[in-house]
Amino acid sequence: MKRLLIVAHAPSPNTQRLRDAATRGAQYLDLETVEVVVKAPLQAGPEDIRASDAILLGTTENLGYMSGALKDFFDRSYYPVLEEKQGMPCALYVRAGNDGTGTRRAVESIVTGLRWRWVQEPLVLRGEWREEFAEQVEELGLYLAVGLEAGVL
Template identity: 75%
Template sequence: MKRLLIVAHAPSPNTRRLAEAALEGARDGDVEGVEAVWKPPLEAGPEDVMACDGILLGTTENLGYMSGALKDFFDRTYYAVIDDKQGLPCALYIRAGHDGTGTRRGIESIVTGLRWNWVQDPLLCRGEWRDDFLEPVRELGLYLAAGLDAGIF
């Protein structure tokens, strides 16, 4: 059984709905060989990354950057996994009140340093909250889990 780790910051009811949508997609009934787990960034650590076969990151845009919680996750995890998890399939969604470019750039820089493998361009949920943000995030979770299940990633 493969493991998909979702590390998503969810400080509000709507961002929690995004994390739950990602988890729901990853647990789709058509995906049988992947266990999906969601952990908030302050609870996730190097041992979680070492035990996973793919990772989905989720964050809010905070002052033009990723959430402090996700940055903390990277600070605690980076050097502990850099040698052993190169090529880890990853994807990202950003809940951005503005344009999300600074958040995206910061995370892409860290992921490049880790040598993780982007399986899809980052998903930006920009502007005022809309319920139609949920479906693309759910599909992103499904896409990553199905790719792991099929051995594509």
Template identity: 65%
Template sequence: MGNRRKLLVVAHAPSPNTLKLREAVEQGARHQDIENVDVTVLAPLDAGPEDVLACDAIILGTSENLGYMSGALKDFFDRSYYPCLEQTQALPFAYYIRAGHDGTGTRRAIESIATGLRWKRMQEPLICRGEYRDEFEDQCRELGLYMAASLDAGLI
């Protein structure tokens, strides 16, 4: 049991569609073929530095609000930044944005904070742009699966 890895998903889901995306990430991460990964899914206001310090990788999710990340995700970063700064360097992370527009400002903000934390981005951000489409859920499911599978295989 000591070799189990921990994947943390911190995602803001203020609407039915963003909840579907968070659930899709979780479904992918909990795929039946993933054997040695424990998945914890938390809303940003329920997550804190102790959760980040306990994980081996993290997936972030947010809506785009006025060209920026959700206030809830920003609050999570505000509370977690300094307690995690020296202890989570090189933490593997990925993220998705539910963007009604282009997601540029939100991406820039997340990248800036993650760079300050010295986290290691594992793939290009998933930006679900424009009108909601069911394919966003498939993309989020893949994101969860790839991160969990990478942890399970010891690649990250």
């Protein structure tokens, strides 16, 4: 059994919709060999990363940076998993009211330090809320789950 960990900061109804869309996508095909675990950043930690085969990160853009909750997750997890989880497949979505550049750069810097492997470019959902944001995140969740099951991630 492979495990996809979704760590998503969801402080608003729209960001909750994104987290739910990621989960729905990852569970869409009801894959028998992929378990999906969803946690808020403040509830997730190194033990969750160790138990996972891929990770999907979700955050809001807060003052041009990732959410404090996701930063806290990285602060608590970075060194405990640094040597163990190199090469872990990862993806990111950012709900950005502005441009998301600072948020993306900050997460990419941490992921580079962890030596995780991007499976696709970070998805930055810019500007006013649009319904297609949820569809894009759902597709991202599906892509990760199917990739894990197929053994290509």
